[in-house]
Amino acid sequence: MPFPKIAEVRELSDEELAAEIVKIKRDLFDLRILKATGRMEKPHLFKHNRHRLAQLLTIEKERELAKEAEPSTTVETVENPE
Numbered sequence: 001m002p003f004p005k006i007a008e009v010r011e012l013s014d015e016e017l018a019a020e021i022v023k024i025k026r027d028l029f030d031l032r033i034l035k036a037t038g039r040m041e042k043p044h045l046f047k048h049n050r051h052r053l054a055q056l057l058t059i060e061k062e063r064e065l066a067k068e069a070e071p072s073t074t075v076e077t078v079e080n081p082e
Contacts (some may be wrong), residue, residue: 003048009055017060024053 012020028049034040 006055009059021056
């Protein structure tokens with residue numbers, strides 16, 4: 001199973017991105033439970049899920065920084081003290 005491409009992640013909306021982050025975190029938790037109980041069949045899924053989570057969190061952070069960097073569209077009026 002190849003790693004997912006970052007371009008696929010960039011196409012997700014903010015809501016889909018947040019939902020996918022929660023899903024991957026839950027999957028990693030489930031994998032840790034399987035490992036602890038000795039029922040782990042596919043240990044490579046740890047690496048795949050951690051990689052996917054890193055991609056998702058990177059895109060989320062990029063979007064946050066882009067929103068902060070956008071110039072303010074509101075115009076402040078300055079009163080003349082005369």
